[in-house]
Amino acid sequence: MSDLIDELDARILDLIQADASLSVADLAERVGLSPSPCWRRIKRLEDLGVITKRVTVLDAEKLGLGFEVYVSVKLSLPSRTNLEAFEGRLEHWPEVVSCQTVTGHEDYMLRVMTRDMHAYDDFLRDKLLASDLVSGVESRIIMRSVRQTTAVPISLVVENHTTAPLPKVVGK
Incomplete structure (x- = not known):
């Protein structure tokens, strides 16, 4: 595990990368924390520079920029x-x-x-x-985009330091 994050942080980061619009309450529920400790973890990750910004991903083709x-x-x-x-x-x-x-x-x-x-x-x-x-x-x-993501592969940080993969967090 990275010195910066633990397994709960990794789960929070995965969820935020998938949907930055999730509320702290939703994030907390999905990772098994109460909202205050979850918010403190997010704030810590922002302060450390792990979370640099939150964005909305647009469909360039639908906007005429294909x-x-x-x-x-x-x-x-x-x-x-x-x-x-x-x-x-x-x-x-x-x-x-x-x-x-x-x-x-x-x-x-x-x-x-x-x-x-x-x-x-x-x-x-x-x-x-x-x-x-x-x-x-x-x-x-570019003829066709086969795979495109903005997500950082957090599982690679976790895999190198644990014997078991993180449990999958199921959305609502």
Whole structure:
């Protein structure tokens, strides 16, 4: 078990990841606590930075943003100044929904969402390739999303330190 969380914390985190709208009373009931101790655990996890925020997951396709691309980006010169400059530009590009620095030939991996191929082409030409910092781009269009989650696999934290898996918490 992680030094930060115990089995009850893990169960709370699993439930919150599945449905952040659950009330403290509902969470407490599902993990076998009263509301006050459950709230204190949640507050502690927030204070520790384990819980960083709570969000609502939207259906991008229903909103007309179903065109998704993974983009490998190579900078012309990957200096500290250029890395910081490129990362600063990303803040103004709403199409970029995630960005990671990566090892290998490329410097970044972006996940880009747009309305369609034409909107992606506009983004590519007018923003990404218009940057003098970028020397190469490789796009991979997502044909179909097979599995996608925002959940952190809490069970991996627990599995490494206990002999038995956590009991499944059944919803109402």
